[in-house]
Amino acid sequence: MKAAIIAAAGQLPEVRHLPDPGPPGLGQVLVAMLLAPINPADRQVITRSYAFPMSYPLILGAEGVGRVMALGPGVQGIAEGDRVLPLDRGNWCSHRLMSADRLIVIPSDVPDDQAAMLRINPATAWRLLDQARLGAGDWVIQNGANSAVARWVRLLASQRGVGVVNVARSPPAHRPDAEIWLADGPDLPTEVARALRDRPVPLAFDCVAGPATARLASCVSPDGQVVIFGHLSGEDCVLPSGLLTGRGLIVRGFSLRPAEATEAPATVAALYSRLARLACRPEAHTPVAATYPLDALSTALSTAGCGVGRVLLALDR
Structure with missing residues (x-):
């Protein structure tokens, strides 16, 4: 799989080919990532000005949206083909293997670009x-x-x-x-x-x-x-x-x-379900300035924050 990674503190991000995550195990879900925005917090991680310490190596990406490719034993409430929002960092990659309880199913009427930006700001x-x-x-x-x-x-x-x-x-x-x-x-x-x-x-x-x-x-x-x-x-x-x-x-x-860390998974999921219903409203729409493939990460980063709208990374290209 491809991923945007910072190998060690002080190094610049680079796109690397990493081993595929493999089939999902008990309670796990294999996700093919679709889109992810470049947020101010992502740029702060890169410049080492983020408020929290980071462990290296790390895959960048505070949020994104992906599609379920395979389910491990015991997974309920998620089906193959569902679009999902990962609650954890590390989304600038082509595939993720995640615990099912760290994924939120996105309704079908929410556009991909808006779903990719649902995790943080709303x-x-x-x-x-x-x-x-x-x-x-x-x-x-x-x-x-x-x-x-x-x-x-x-x-x-x-x-x-x-x-x-x-x-x-x-x-x-x-x-x-x-x-x-x-x-x-x-x-x-x-x-x-x-x-x-x-x-x-x-x-x-x-x-x-x-x-x-x-x-x-x-x-x-x-x-x-x-x-x-x-x-x-x-x-x-x-x-x-x-x-x-x-x-x-x-x-x-x-x-x-930290604000959501003490809440039960069901409470967090209920909030995102509510926010997803609002994401289709015109006043909630976040404009997109440009979309780049992950291989064009350097160009995407230089463009992000320079104008109106968010820059997205297309992770399935």
């Missing part, structure tokens, strides 16, 4: 909102509002009656009239107060870090909370201590995999 948005326990009429502010996570935050927040203030370096020219979009900058707190007519903002989601953290936190009401779940800027968070001591803000971090 669940992150759902858990960010679920942990916040906001009620109808409350407001949340988020930066990086052009991102896929932000798109899912808007969708899921609307179902809860929660308003969203979207902050981006370049707000889109065409957007629904009902949505509030603001350009990130030094006047952001004033612009937020004007847009919301001084209504409180108890919660902020920060995926940018760097100086953007301070600007976002300055918009949050006293005793509110700032949740940091990314660092797209590549910089450490900048946060004046006065926002903590004078306004009582709480700052905490969030990462998806």
